[in-house]
Amino acid sequence: MAAVEKTTKQPQNKHVSAPWNDPKAEPYIRIENVTKKFGEFVAVNNVSLNIYRGELFSLLGGSGCGKTTLLRMLAGFEVPTAGKIYIDGVDMAGIPPYDRPTNMMFQSYALFPHMTVEQNVSFGLKQDKYPDSEIKQRVAHMLEMVQLMPFAKRKPHQLSGGQRQRVALARSLVKQPKLLLLDEPLGALDKKLREATQFELMNIQDRLGITFIVVTHDQEEAMTLSTRIGVMNEGQIVQTGTPQEIYEYPQSKFVADFIGSVNLFEGQIIEDEQDHVLIRSDEAGGDIYIDHGISSAPGARAWVAIRPEKIRLTKQDLNEPHNCLSGVVKGIAYMGNLSIYLVQLDSGKQIKVTMPNQVRAAEFMIDWDDRVTITWHANSPVALLS
Numbered sequence: 522m523a524a525v526e527k528t529t530k531q532p533q534n535k536h537v538s539a540p541w542n543d544p545k546a547e548p549y550i551r552i553e554n555v556t557k558k559f560g561e562f563v564a565v566n567n568v569s570l571n572i573y574r575g576e577l578f579s580l581l582g583g584s585g586c587g588k589t590t591l592l593r594m595l596a597g598f599e600v601p602t603a604g605k606i607y608i609d610g611v612d613m614a615g616i617p618p619y620d621r622p623t624n625m626m627f628q629s630y631a632l633f634p635h636m637t638v639e640q641n642v643s644f645g646l647k648q649d650k651y652p653d654s655e656i657k658q659r660v661a662h663m664l665e666m667v668q669l670m671p672f673a674k675r676k677p678h679q680l681s682g683g684q685r686q687r688v689a690l691a692r693s694l695v696k697q698p699k700l701l702l703l704d705e706p707l708g709a710l711d712k713k714l715r716e717a718t719q720f721e722l723m724n725i726q727d728r729l730g731i732t733f734i735v736v737t738h739d740q741e742e743a744m745t746l747s748t749r750i751g752v753m754n755e756g757q758i759v760q761t762g763t764p765q766e767i768y769e770y771p772q773s774k775f776v777a778d779f780i781g782s783v784n785l786f787e788g789q790i791i792e793d794e795q796d797h798v799l800i801r802s803d804e805a806g807g808d809i810y811i812d813h814g815i816s817s818a819p820g821a822r823a824w825v826a827i828r829p830e831k832i833r834l835t836k837q838d839l840n841e842p843h844n845c846l847s848g849v850v851k852g853i854a855y856m857g858n859l860s861i862y863l864v865q866l867d868s869g870k871q872i873k874v875t876m877p878n879q880v881r882a883a884e885f886m887i888d889w890d891d892r893v894t895i896t897w898h899a900n901s902p903v904a905l906l907s
Contacts, residue, residue: 540574575732577748584738632685638688645696663695716745759773774824785826788804799843839896
C-alpha cells in the first residue's frame with residue numbers, strides 16, 4: 522500500500538532545524554541495509570535509516586516489530602547478520618558496547634537496590650576511574666538537572682516510580698554519551714506522571730544537545746517527544762517523518778491505522794485530475810472528493826483515510842454532492858474535553874467522529890439513535906493506493 526501524496530513540514534521541536542531536509546547534511550547515525558536473524562526468524566529486515574545530531578528520534582511499533590533489536594544493535598549488545606551501522610562516521614562493526622559513544626537506559630531502570638541515588642548515578646564514573654572531584658561535580662550537576670538533589674541519600678525503594686526513572690536517566694547521562702538509547706523509558710509510569718515526565722525528558726535533551734533514540738509502543742509518547750518518528754512493522758521501517766507528517770500524511774494503510782484513530786473507506790477511483798480525485802466508495806455510501814490529484818488510472822482500487830476530528834457532525838439535513846453522508850448515532854463516549862461518537866452510516870459501516878465540547882451539553886446535544894449528517898473538507902482525507 523503506497524502513499525499518493527508527499528509533503529515536507531517543519532518539526533514541532535524548536536531546537537532542531539530539520540537537517541534531514543538538507544541533502545548536504547551529514548547524518549550522525551547511518552544504518553545501512555541492516556538485517557538481524559535469530560535462526561530462521563528475521564527480527565530486522567534490511568533497514569536503512571539516517572538520524573542526525575541533536576535529534577530526539579523515536580522508533581515506534583507494536584510488540585515484536587524489531588524496534589528493540591535495532592536499538593540493541595546500535596548499543597552493541599546484538600551483532601547485525603548483515604549491513605553496517607555508523608556512528609559519527611565510524612563503522613561500529615567489532616566495537617564492543619563499552620567502547621561505543623553510547624549509553625542505554627533500560628525499561629526496568631536496572632538500579633542497584635543497595636546503593637543510594639548518589640551512588641547509583643556515580644557508579645559508571647567510578648568504574649571508569651574518574652577523579653573523585655570530577656565524579657562529585659558531575660553527579661551533583663546531574664542530580665540538580667533531574668531535580669533529585671534532596672533525594673541523593675535515599676535508596677531506590679524509597680523513591681516513586683517517576684523518581685526512579687529520573688535516577689536511571691541521570692546515571693545514563695552522567696558519562697556524557699554522544700548518543701543515549703532509551704528502551705520504553707516511561708513504560709512503568711502511570712499516565713499522568715508519564716505525560717509530565719515526557720516534557721522533563723524533552724527539556725533535558727534540549728539543554729544537553731545529546732542525540733536521543735527512544736523505543737516506544739506508545740503513539741502519544743512518540744508524537745509528543747520526537748523530532749521524527751520511524752514507524753516499524755514486521756522488521757521494517759515503513760515510514761519516517763515528523764509527527765505532523767506521520768499523522769497528517771501517512772504513506773500506507775498500516776501507518777494510517779496504527780497512528781491515532783482513523784476511518785478507512787475502500788473505494789475505486791472514478792476521476793483523477795491535477796486538482797482533484799473522486800473516489801466512489803460503497804463503504805461510505807457516496808463519493809469522496811479530495812482536492813488534489815494522485816496520478817493514478819481511473820478504476821484503480823484505493824483507500825481513503827480520514828481522522829475522526831476532521832469530520833463535522835450535525836443534525837441538519839445537508840444536501841452536498843460529495844463528502845456528505847448520513848447515519849445514526851450508535852454510541853457516545855464523553856471524555857470531558859471532547860466526545861466520541863460512533864455513527865453507523867446508511868451503508869452499514871461504522872465510523873468514529875470526535876468533537877470538542879466547546880459548549881455545555883444542555884445547549885448542544887446529539888444523542889443516541891439521533892439521525893445525523895457527517896461532512897468534511899476536501900483537503901481533510903488522504904488517499905492511499907493498494
